Amino acid sequence: MDGPGPLGDFLKARRSLLRPEDVGLRDFGPRRRVAGLRREELARLAGVSVSYYTRLEQGLSRGASAAVLDAIARALLLDDHEREHLNRLAGAARRTPPARRPRPEKLGDETRDLLRAVDGVPALVLGRRTDVLAWNTLGHALLAGHLDLHSPDDLTGRPNMTRMLFLDPHCRELYTDWKRKARAVVGNLRITVGRHPEDPLLAELIGELTMKSPEFVALWGDHRVAPCDAASYELHHPVVGAVTVTQQTLSIARSPEQALIVCTTPTGSPSEEALALLRQTSSDQAPHADNIGAPLRTLR
Numbered sequence: 001m002d003g004p005g006p007l008g009d010f011l012k013a014r015r016s017l018l019r020p021e022d023v024g025l026r027d028f029g030p031r032r033r034v035a036g037l038r039r040e041e042l043a044r045l046a047g048v049s050v051s052y053y054t055r056l057e058q059g060l061s062r063g064a065s066a067a068v069l070d071a072i073a074r075a076l077l078l079d080d081h082e083r084e085h086l087n088r089l090a091g092a093a094r095r096t097p098p099a100r101r102p103r104p105e106k107l108g109d110e111t112r113d114l115l116r117a118v119d120g121v122p123a124l125v126l127g128r129r130t131d132v133l134a135w136n137t138l139g140h141a142l143l144a145g146h147l148d149l150h151s152p153d154d155l156t157g158r159p160n161m162t163r164m165l166f167l168d169p170h171c172r173e174l175y176t177d178w179k180r181k182a183r184a185v186v187g188n189l190r191i192t193v194g195r196h197p198e199d200p201l202l203a204e205l206i207g208e209l210t211m212k213s214p215e216f217v218a219l220w221g222d223h224r225v226a227p228c229d230a231a232s233y234e235l236h237h238p239v240v241g242a243v244t245v246t247q248q249t250l251s252i253a254r255s256p257e258q259a260l261i262v263c264t265t266p267t268g269s270p271s272e273e274a275l276a277l278l279r280q281t282s283s284d285q286a287p288h289a290d291n292i293g294a295p296l297r298t299l300r
Helices: 005-016 039-046 050-057 066-075 080-093 109-117 137-144 161-167 169-174 178-195 200-212 214-221 270-283
Strands: 123-126 132-135 230-237 241-251 259-264
Touching: 005 050, 005 080, 039 050, 039 066, 066 080, 080 178, 109 123, 109 132, 109 259, 123 137, 132 137, 137 169, 137 259, 137 270, 161 169, 161 178, 161 200, 169 230, 178 200, 178 214, 178 230, 200 214, 241 270
Parallel strands: none
Antiparallel strands: 123 132, 123 259, 230 241, 241 259
């Protein structure tokens, strides 16, 4: 692997965010050319030699022990999610598996049944790269009604929620606080990259966004990691107007790299009424619920 790699990039990014006063140091050194702690300061805090830490950050040393990683994590003031990310990156750096182009992700029968069971609320299933593997009628109408309902059935051209968020004007306008949503999606994508550093399709997605979206470049550069689990977002929907939903990410037992995303609203709220109106306006165009996630040919 050429260059520092994901582990070195992460260490450098997190080090740059810390000031001496954040970790109890007094800054008596020469004028700093860049923001953040110096390598020697971080190494001293972690109890490792400067040369060793420098090799680790430059990608020249890949055998850091658990104790060393724990010490570096403490020095960098990492939270639990960031510690897990650091350990995943270090583990991946020890291995150099051949990069193989993954097969398209498929929707299992149990997952299709699960999506059908929650047909009363907006829901969709995302793959590990945030490709839309399937969505129910209301999930499609709420988040991507401008796209073909059956587009997830195209294994080579599925919608991708991360790409849409940064490059699709509809999705940018949908979220009232777009920056907050974008920050959450990028933080979660960082976790995926740590788990699958050799995934060529994931690399292609990140490369495309890096070329086309300055906002993505800025968010990607700070190496913040955080899972997308549950968060409320205010949407400005083109059909029903303002609606606030809580997007919850649920794990799928037999497909651990896929996630079921459901959007809920408080009982009796104006947002619940807005979703009821959206359900009514989209029902005439919807296929029968039994066809959710089925191959496109069965829907014709």
